[in-house]
Amino acid sequence: MSQTRELKRYSCYEMFSQSAGIEIREAVKSSEERGEITERSGRIHLRFFKLAPKSSQDEVTQIRFVCEPDEAFSLSLMIDQVAGSSVPRKEKLNPHKFTAVEHGTETITTLSVEKWERGGKGGYALTVSRGNDFISVPVPLTKFLFAGEFLRAMSTQQSWVEREVKKATMNVTA
Numbered sequence: 001m002s003q004t005r006e007l008k009r010y011s012c013y014e015m016f017s018q019s020a021g022i023e024i025r026e027a028v029k030s031s032e033e034r035g036e037i038t039e040r041s042g043r044i045h046l047r048f049f050k051l052a053p054k055s056s057q058d059e060v061t062q063i064r065f066v067c068e069p070d071e072a073f074s075l076s077l078m079i080d081q082v083a084g085s086s087v088p089r090k091e092k093l094n095p096h097k098f099t100a101v102e103h104g105t106e107t108i109t110t111l112s113v114e115k116w117e118r119g120g121k122g123g124y125a126l127t128v129s130r131g132n133d134f135i136s137v138p139v140p141l142t143k144f145l146f147a148g149e150f151l152r153a154m155s156t157q158q159s160w161v162e163r164e165v166k167k168a169t170m171n172v173t174a
Helices: 069-083 141-157
Strands: 012-016 020-033 036-050 062-067 089-092 096-099 106-118 121-130 133-139 161-163
Touching: 012 133, 012 141, 020 133, 020 141, 036 069, 036 121, 036 133, 036 141, 062 069, 062 106, 062 121, 062 133, 069 089, 069 106, 069 141, 121 141, 133 141
Parallel strands: none
Antiparallel strands: 012 020, 020 036, 036 062, 036 161, 089 106, 096 106, 106 121, 121 133
């Protein structure tokens, strides 16, 4: 039996350094009640990943960060501010906190953008951290600025919601 392959187009931007990368793409958040989807809304998904294979069983090779549209817009403004700075600078989005119900443990994920200088070298980076794990993606200025512009466009593109529409029914009796 042959399978038909279908290509699906979606907005996405990928950047790579020597050891890591980031994918920025559209996403959807769904809300459910009694097992049925009642609402969907637009989000922006950032997936940070390492290019090297795992060196240990417990090593984290990717971290995901899902932004609401206004957070993605804030991130784009931060990128512009950091890129325009004449000195090293770091800006962070408000952390995302998640509490696992079964364990009661809180997980905090932070996303930052920075202009860095070390040992006579400098550049720009996007970094995500969760607990003791982090993935940093250093990129040249043009890619850094393009990521900011892409996030700005994506923030308005993903500002949408789909909600259940309840239709009134009329009972007409004769």
